[in-house]
Amino acid sequence: MAETLFKKNMSKKTRKLLKNKLTILGLFIVILVVFCAIFANIIAPYPNDVTGTVNFSSMNLAPGKENIFGTDEIGRDIFSRVLFGARYSLVMGVMVLIIAIAIGVPLGLIAGYWGGKINGIIMRLTDIFLAIPSIILAMAVAAIMEPSLRNSMIAISFGWWPWFTRLVQAETLKLKNEQFILASQGIGASKWRIAFIEILPNCLSTIIVKASTDIGFVILTGASLGFLGLGAQPPAPEWGTMVAEGRVYLPMMWWQTTFPGLAILVTVLGFNLLGDGLRDYFDVRVD
Template identity: 55%
Template structure:
């Protein structure tokens, strides 16, 4: 009699593991709070034109009759110096911050991961060149490099993303390099090499899956830092330019009217705080879930 494998039965262990992971994650209150903040921010950014009361205020709109109005039922976060609704501009500003984090990490993480895999698996000059280049890049503060690049190029979203991504890959290279050095001496790697598996197979089918959890945790934590660096560039006038709503630019513009009109600077600043906090809490929850140890 032939053995017949029930597909549904084969999926039970996988579903069980997924359920266990979700149960463990849901038992962490701070992780759940972080996940809720991140999800709400993403949904708000996607549906900004439909959930904001004055979507036209995301552009070059001037209404001096309503300038410097404090928070109220009509304008939840108050209005700025030209009468635009700050709540609307904060929601649209989330789009810029999340796009910045997505593009920067979407570029830096894959590149840094590949460099770390290559440097960790291969010895000799390949490892030396990659890791010495990484060490040099790590010695440069990311914000200083971003300021230099953004100052040379014209300030806009594209150049801000380029400036931040220029050095961000190094952290992931260092992380994946350390993990690859530990994993490559394991028995299953030696078995794959004995069976004649290609280098590509070993790197991306054997080693990389064992690094995914640490990469996910690092990426989640990095989202908050990228948003803060992007807001810092905008605050200094080297990021997104008006009238495009950007949280850092709004904080800088509102600081000229402190303390009388505190809401113009505090509300977008509070949005930056909550968004960065959400990603940090989510990253801490993922680290506890996967029991990831910090690798230096």
């Protein structure tokens, strides 16, 4: 009976989710960006222009039939570079969240379930990192290391894991006194088993919603580091780096910054809309 009610409830939520136009728009954008990233070498009209050499005959061409997004200062096709740039942004978003979840979730489980001094130490450490704005911390860490895509991902991860730690710790505190946890304790289950086998699966929906809403902000932060010269380095077609390279030629060659900037805007918007829809579907609140 309970299983039937659960299925009916999920079915109702699914129908409601599919009727949400903004969520469907977000899903469409995300699928489109992922598709472009995977098949960029097939879709791109000039794949050799991604990091190509100088082409004097095609320098600074405005958007047209041959180059729908125009060309940059050395004749590279901007549309092709924007397509390949999707790979950099998605890799950035996914890898940062993997690192943040791998660090933050276990610490949150340990802090919430073990409690006491362990909880105090972990949460005070978390508070220290949360006291510093993520972008400032990422800039500071990235500035210490050699500028690269890999190092920028590490730098952003420094400021992202505490959010998952605090979130999972709060969820664990709510779950640790539930009947099924007390029953596991009663039959002698170890703390590690209870934390990672019993409690963690019940936190997954919250973690998924948090990750889906965060990935857009991670991409935006990565683009910001690229714009400041602390992320992927030229000639890599990273969107933030492309905006930084094109700003020198504003306002005459506006297309050099406009289209990479729009790519960032649309991608972040898509993930945010999808994240909002998933939050309503799982019926969780993520600060």
